[in-house]
Amino acid sequence: MSSQFTPNNPLPQEAPTPREMAVFSAEVEAEIDAHLAKYPKERSRSAILPLMFIVQRERGWLDPAGVAYLADRLRLRITDIWEVATFYSMLNTKPVGQYHVQVCRTLSCKIMGAATITEHCSKKLGIKVGETSDDGKFSLSEVECLGSCGTAPMLQLGFDYHENLTPEKVDALLDQCSRDEYEFKVKVS
Amino acid sequence: MSQELIKVTVNGQDYQVAKGARLIDVCREKGHSVPSFCYYADLALQASCRMCLVRIEKMPKLQTSCTITCTDGMIATTESAEIEKARRGMVEFLLANHPLDCPVCDRGGECELQEMVFDWGGLEERFTEKKNAYPEKFLSPIVANDPQRCILCKRCTRVCDEWMGEDAIEAGGRGANTVIGTYDGWLNCSQCGNCIEVCPTGTLLDATYRHQARPWELSQTVTTCTFCSDGCQMSLGSRAGEVMRSVARDRYVDGINGEFLCIKGRFAHPFINHEERIKTPMIRYKKGGRLVPATWDEALHYVTEGFEAARSAYGGEGFGVVGSSRITNEANHALLRFAREVIKTDNYTATDAFSLAPFFKNLGAPIATHKDIRNAKTIVLIGGEPEELQPLTGRYIRQAVRNGGAQLVIFNNTPIRLKEQAAQFIHINAGTEDAVVFALSTGGDADLAARKLGVEASALADARKLIEETAGDIVLLFGGELSGAAQAVLAQLPAAFGAREGRRFLFHPLPIYNNSVGVQDIGLMNGRLDAGAMLAACGESVHALYVAGSFLPQHLAGREDALAKLDFLVVQELFETETTKHADVVLPAASFAETDGTFTNNAGQVQRVRQSIPPVHQSRPDWMITDMIARARGTEFDYQLSASRVFQDIARNVAAYEGMRYPALKDESNPVQAKHAIASGADVTSQMQTLRRKVESLIETNDKAQATPPVGHELFKPGTLTKRTPQFLLLDAGNPKPPTVLISPLYQLTVDPNLRRATVNATGD
Amino acid sequence: MFIGAIGCEPLQLRRVHLEGSHTLDVYRRNGGYEAIKKVLDGLSPDDVIAEIKKSALRGRGGAGFPTGMKWSFVPKDSPKPKYVVCNADESEPGTFKDRYLMERDPHALIEGMLIAAYALGARVNYIYTRGEYRYLINIMDAALDEARAAGLLGEKILGSNFSCDIYTHTGAGAYICGEETALLNSLEGLRGHPRMKPPFPAVSGLYACPTVVNNVETLTAVPDIIKMGGEAWQKLGTEKSGGTKVWSVSGHVARPGVYELPMGYSDMEKFIMEDCQGIANGRQLKAVIPGGSSVYIMPARDIVGKSVKMDYEGLVAGGSMVGSGGFIVMDETVDIFESTMNLTEFYKHESCGWCTPCREGTDWLVKVFKRIARGEGQPDDAQLLLDLCDNIEGKSFCPLGDAAAWPIQSAIKKFPEDFRKHLVGIAERATVGTTSSPVAAREGAATEALPTV
Numbered sequence A: 001m002s003s004q005f006t007p008n009n010p011l012p013q014e015a016p017t018p019r020e021m022a023v024f025s026a027e028v029e030a031e032i033d034a035h036l037a038k039y040p041k042e043r044s045r046s047a048i049l050p051l052m053f054i055v056q057r058e059r060g061w062l063d064p065a066g067v068a069y070l071a072d073r074l075r076l077r078i079t080d081i082w083e084v085a086t087f088y089s090m091l092n093t094k095p096v097g098q099y100h101v102q103v104c105r106t107l108s109c110k111i112m113g114a115a116t117i118t119e120h121c122s123k124k125l126g127i128k129v130g131e132t133s134d135d136g137k138f139s140l141s142e143v144e145c146l147g148s149c150g151t152a153p154m155l156q157l158g159f160d161y162h163e164n165l166t167p168e169k170v171d172a173l174l175d176q177c178s179r180d181e182y183e184f185k186v187k188v189s
Numbered sequence B: 001m002s003q004e005l006i007k008v009t010v011n012g013q014d015y016q017v018a019k020g021a022r023l024i025d026v027c028r029e030k031g032h033s034v035p036s037f038c039y040y041a042d043l044a045l046q047a048s049c050r051m052c053l054v055r056i057e058k059m060p061k062l063q064t065s066c067t068i069t070c071t072d073g074m075i076a077t078t079e080s081a082e083i084e085k086a087r088r089g090m091v092e093f094l095l096a097n098h099p100l101d102c103p104v105c106d107r108g109g110e111c112e113l114q115e116m117v118f119d120w121g122g123l124e125e126r127f128t129e130k131k132n133a134y135p136e137k138f139l140s141p142i143v144a145n146d147p148q149r150c151i152l153c154k155r156c157t158r159v160c161d162e163w164m165g166e167d168a169i170e171a172g173g174r175g176a177n178t179v180i181g182t183y184d185g186w187l188n189c190s191q192c193g194n195c196i197e198v199c200p201t202g203t204l205l206d207a208t209y210r211h212q213a214r215p216w217e218l219s220q221t222v223t224t225c226t227f228c229s230d231g232c233q234m235s236l237g238s239r240a241g242e243v244m245r246s247v248a249r250d251r252y253v254d255g256i257n258g259e260f261l262c263i264k265g266r267f268a269h270p271f272i273n274h275e276e277r278i279k280t281p282m283i284r285y286k287k288g289g290r291l292v293p294a295t296w297d298e299a300l301h302y303v304t305e306g307f308e309a310a311r312s313a314y315g316g317e318g319f320g321v322v323g324s325s326r327i328t329n330e331a332n333h334a335l336l337r338f339a340r341e342v343i344k345t346d347n348y349t350a351t352d353a354f355s356l357a358p359f360f361k362n363l364g365a366p367i368a369t370h371k372d373i374r375n376a377k378t379i380v381l382i383g384g385e386p387e388e389l390q391p392l393t394g395r396y397i398r399q400a401v402r403n404g405g406a407q408l409v410i411f412n413n414t415p416i417r418l419k420e421q422a423a424q425f426i427h428i429n430a431g432t433e434d435a436v437v438f439a440l441s442t443g444g445d446a447d448l449a450a451r452k453l454g455v456e457a458s459a460l461a462d463a464r465k466l467i468e469e470t471a472g473d474i475v476l477l478f479g480g481e482l483s484g485a486a487q488a489v490l491a492q493l494p495a496a497f498g499a500r501e502g503r504r505f506l507f508h509p510l511p512i513y514n515n516s517v518g519v520q521d522i523g524l525m526n527g528r529l530d531a532g533a534m535l536a537a538c539g540e541s542v543h544a545l546y547v548a549g550s551f552l553p554q555h556l557a558g559r560e561d562a563l564a565k566l567d568f569l570v571v572q573e574l575f576e577t578e579t580t581k582h583a584d585v586v587l588p589a590a591s592f593a594e595t596d597g598t599f600t601n602n603a604g605q606v607q608r609v610r611q612s613i614p615p616v617h618q619s620r621p622d623w624m625i626t627d628m629i630a631r632a633r634g635t636e637f638d639y640q641l642s643a644s645r646v647f648q649d650i651a652r653n654v655a656a657y658e659g660m661r662y663p664a665l666k667d668e669s670n671p672v673q674a675k676h677a678i679a680s681g682a683d684v685t686s687q688m689q690t691l692r693r694k695v696e697s698l699i700e701t702n703d704k705a706q707a708t709p710p711v712g713h714e715l716f717k718p719g720t721l722t723k724r725t726p727q728f729l730l731l732d733a734g735n736p737k738p739p740t741v742l743i744s745p746l747y748q749l750t751v752d753p754n755l756r757r758a759t760v761n762a763t764g765d
Numbered sequence C: 001m002f003i004g005a006i007g008c009e010p011l012q013l014r015r016v017h018l019e020g021s022h023t024l025d026v027y028r029r030n031g032g033y034e035a036i037k038k039v040l041d042g043l044s045p046d047d048v049i050a051e052i053k054k055s056a057l058r059g060r061g062g063a064g065f066p067t068g069m070k071w072s073f074v075p076k077d078s079p080k081p082k083y084v085v086c087n088a089d090e091s092e093p094g095t096f097k098d099r100y101l102m103e104r105d106p107h108a109l110i111e112g113m114l115i116a117a118y119a120l121g122a123r124v125n126y127i128y129t130r131g132e133y134r135y136l137i138n139i140m141d142a143a144l145d146e147a148r149a150a151g152l153l154g155e156k157i158l159g160s161n162f163s164c165d166i167y168t169h170t171g172a173g174a175y176i177c178g179e180e181t182a183l184l185n186s187l188e189g190l191r192g193h194p195r196m197k198p199p200f201p202a203v204s205g206l207y208a209c210p211t212v213v214n215n216v217e218t219l220t221a222v223p224d225i226i227k228m229g230g231e232a233w234q235k236l237g238t239e240k241s242g243g244t245k246v247w248s249v250s251g252h253v254a255r256p257g258v259y260e261l262p263m264g265y266s267d268m269e270k271f272i273m274e275d276c277q278g279i280a281n282g283r284q285l286k287a288v289i290p291g292g293s294s295v296y297i298m299p300a301r302d303i304v305g306k307s308v309k310m311d312y313e314g315l316v317a318g319g320s321m322v323g324s325g326g327f328i329v330m331d332e333t334v335d336i337f338e339s340t341m342n343l344t345e346f347y348k349h350e351s352c353g354w355c356t357p358c359r360e361g362t363d364w365l366v367k368v369f370k371r372i373a374r375g376e377g378q379p380d381d382a383q384l385l386l387d388l389c390d391n392i393e394g395k396s397f398c399p400l401g402d403a404a405a406w407p408i409q410s411a412i413k414k415f416p417e418d419f420r421k422h423l424v425g426i427a428e429r430a431t432v433g434t435t436s437s438p439v440a441a442r443e444g445a446a447t448e449a450l451p452t453v
């Protein structure tokens, strides 16, 4: 990583470690092309974060085949994908649950009762912070300030904001998820 | 060039320094010590360790001296209570999560962090919390990793990127969880080990040496690497007659390569004390019989008798002497004298991949040192693949482009990795390298060349234009693909381009072996027959052969039985080879680690080889063996058992080495370049005609390799010497990731030499 | 949650309550895209920069750097492309104004960026939004599409010779990417480490080209400045802090929200007690962090009766900073030791790991905090915390290190009793059952170690 010297020359591709490479539908490929079109041609590396979100949307997480795809698509080395993927907290280098419950823990939420919300979720889901339920349905995380301080406490489910929470509201929300009746409002494009 | 000077004041003392100088360098040069971990000359600035803080007048806050460019009138302070507190604070931070168990750390005794703490003393341990811990593990068969010792100076990731262009190792994670590593914890790269070398702590470790010895038990011998023609300087660490490791760490050695070495230089040394070294002289009393160990006296007696018989039967003409581009100048010089004075024959040569004789004969410009390459404005590479065959040259080409802004033009049949750095990569057909020279020289025909090369004529015109317009140094590098005629024409290219203000041509040939240039200089390649012809003549005109080293596979190809046709064959070698198979007498030669001498590198620098351990078993230095045989046959070279005297003999007889003496070569930081005669204006008309015919006769194909070969495709090839390091075999087998990274892959995987595939050890032992 | 202006006509928040405020139609019907028209109709890039300079607009991202001056640093004659990058990473704890500006009034941002791009000669521009604000990216994308369809983006905008486009870009969860050079690294697809300065982005930023990075609120202020004239806009605020400022108010006030105040609004006590309708549940005010987590904490005693003016100079005089305008109000139930530990954990989590003091320092600080919280505090721990902060402050590669140190330094200074409580309490517990007097000794030491107010 040294931006001074490597202006993201297209690099020859070493055989990526993962043997398999993800394959996406024509629509997804078009979406990816649209992202790449935003940046100068020789700067395709710029699209790494948007593309990672698409891979996550399609595959749940940055699995080896998805990583191999990214390396190939962006003409990067596999290690370049790794160094970026492990830096950002929203990128999953391990599988996460279908419903990723992310409770904000930072100051404004904390003083408005974030801990109660977290504990409530934990008890209800039967998992601790940082864990995923055995059926792979729920993951519970504590995250840093999400810009909902005026509507604290809050949690983010997938990309959806749920604010001004009370244990009752959390119950209703999680029950909806358990019954697979929850529909995600915000989608990655 | 006149350098503008400016005034800088450090700790109250005024200095005149070059404009643009870096403050940390100025401070250190002038004797004001400034600590640092992340700063490393000629690597991207990092400014992350925050050790080099100084106070600069008129600037708020302390400043990192590694990032400050001196300006006129700058006033800096490097010592004060405030600065000392800041630096101590930084070391305290670095030590917080760093284990304090130096006695069990493999870098103990040569760790920069440890030294800093010891130097300063008086460090109170206030960190009483639990340390973040990670398990020790292997990143490859060669690189071991102890993540908790990492101080994140990122020298490793920078050398991997900036020197090697590999980017194989990177920082992952964030904040206090940042670690150095790779995607799946396994390192697939050229395994140069430079990351290990530049690591200031015990984070990246030599897995072939780890826990074998402590640095203070080792005697360090500065010497020249025995593999490729770059001639890196290294320090062999030995204990009780055993070479334990090879490093280029700047506390021991400071050569043309800095702390750089490639996988061979750094890890292929286990051949030296290898079990399979030839231990004693051996005699095959009967053709087809077994080699039987003998004493030196018996062997010398047998050799003299054999030589005597051959000479009286066939005369000097029936006799051949073969040296090697892998042994010292001293050894080759002794062989040349042996051929001329003892056998009185012109049948002498050396086993090298190709001859540079036509090039040196017509040399039209000086030879570029590696430093010249680093500072060049334009670099033209015809054929070759320096990164695999001359890795140091590869590194400097890359740095010249990335840090120095040089323009690189590559003509190659294969999209080699260096292409990433090229301003112009001209993808040519296989076997048409000669046409490149033809196109660049006057009287050439660019359109014809373009057709044969399979490129646009405009690409050639662009390359020519770049050369024409360069202000500064142009370095022309070429590999073994060029024919003799092309070498000669290329050597006169500067004359073809004519003189231009500020432009200077330099050459940098890319021969394969550590002493390819030396053996050329000594004159051993100027005999009547070359290595191939010598083999072809075996049993015809040549009946007895004295060989130091071995024939290369390409020489023997198609002539596998040539040596069997000889009446008498004497070979001095380290290991049994195809060549020793037919030998009547095999003599144990000392390796480069066991002898004194010199190698001449591809920059024409004559560098010292120094004895690190006594010759193993009963081996002797090559020149000494030759001297012994000569003496047994009644000729006195008067070497008096001294390599230095052999070299004096060389200096008297080889014009380019005139006046050289060992004492003058002792400083590896200032290598001495041989004075190769410049034949400006040599007439190469006839070679040009040959070249034209050659180019015309090339078939117009479309034969270009499309894939970039993987890193290590040449470096990992098991050779006579490298295959003695078991780790090389795993790498050659594709460097498979073992079931666990906590144990050395050597104990988990075995290589089937026939299948070249690694398998998990069934027993796991 | 309240959204609106106090003490002035709503300017930035003029449209937020309109039905469909995020659409081009509503924006245009309410004065939208008039400023860019005015610019294209006859202002030169230098004229635009001059107006911005006159407005005394200071960057709203946190550093408060004069925007006109920043724009004028971009070398005009550089042959390289130039970029305007909007910093919508808004991750400073307590800050959420940019979110509502983008959600309710995305076209104002687009118009502001267009004017900036015109002034700087930028052809391609990016809005870097934190990944968690995915829904805002979708809103921005829709608004950009609308603008593009209406000829407000792309080739020859509004029939002029000015061509320019704007794209959204997503972050992926990293506070440090709000720091402008880290943002640029992230936008280049690298790890979000800050870069060395100099060179400053204005000279060598995105892709090593001249780049201006501005906060959302800075850019949304631009259309009004052009329309009203820089001078008139400046007069809404004070001489050095022009215009209005949008504050994000959270915590224990009865009415949290997004408040637009004229710069220099007086005073903070009135703002909390009246405008924000006082402390919820009838409790007492204990402390305020007025400018996002990275500024000094202010105890109630420094606010009540102290007429603290709400602008850059006023808050410095009051012992803190405007920062990002993330106004966090805490009542008497808050333990400042705990709130400080909470923020320190934030900084540890968000330290990029590049430089030694911040990476190791925040890790160590959190370990000390946690140990104290576990009941294993030592009397001199407060001193240790202060000393560690001192070894970070001013020595880190980027300001995040300072930002981690300041809350701790100010908290220990202003609320020593909240720290002492933990240290002393521990000492007592640790010596239960012993008859000797280490309790007293330790208590004494702890008291001594703490700076007195």
Ligand SMILES: Cc1cc2nc3c(=O)[nH]c(=O)nc-3n(C[C@H](O)[C@H](O)[C@H](O)COP(=O)(O)O)c2cc1C
Residues within 6 Å of the ligand: C058, C059, C060, C061, C062, C063, C064, C065, C067, C087, C088, C089, C090, C091, C092, C175, C176, C177, C178, C179, C180, C181, C213, C214, C215, C216, C218, C219, C398, C399, C400, C403
């Ligand atoms: C650690 C750190 C985090 C920052 N986060 C943000 C942020 O989230 N949003 C923002 O606009 N500026 C942020 N900044 C300030 C930016 O570096 C930069 O000053 C700002 O974007 C410039 O825009 P302005 O002049 O319009 O304020 C941050 C700075 C630091 C040091």
Ligand code: SF4
Residues within 6 Å of the ligand: C176, C194, C350, C351, C352, C353, C354, C355, C356, C358, C359, C396, C397, C398, C399, C400, C401, C402
């Ligand atoms: S202060 Fe250092 S470690 Fe912290 S965020 Fe800045 S550069 Fe990264």
Ligand code: FES
Residues within 6 Å of the ligand: B035, B036, B037, B038, B039, B046, B047, B048, B049, B050, B051, B052, B053, B064, B065, B066, B067
């Ligand atoms: S040497 Fe200057 S910061 Fe590391």
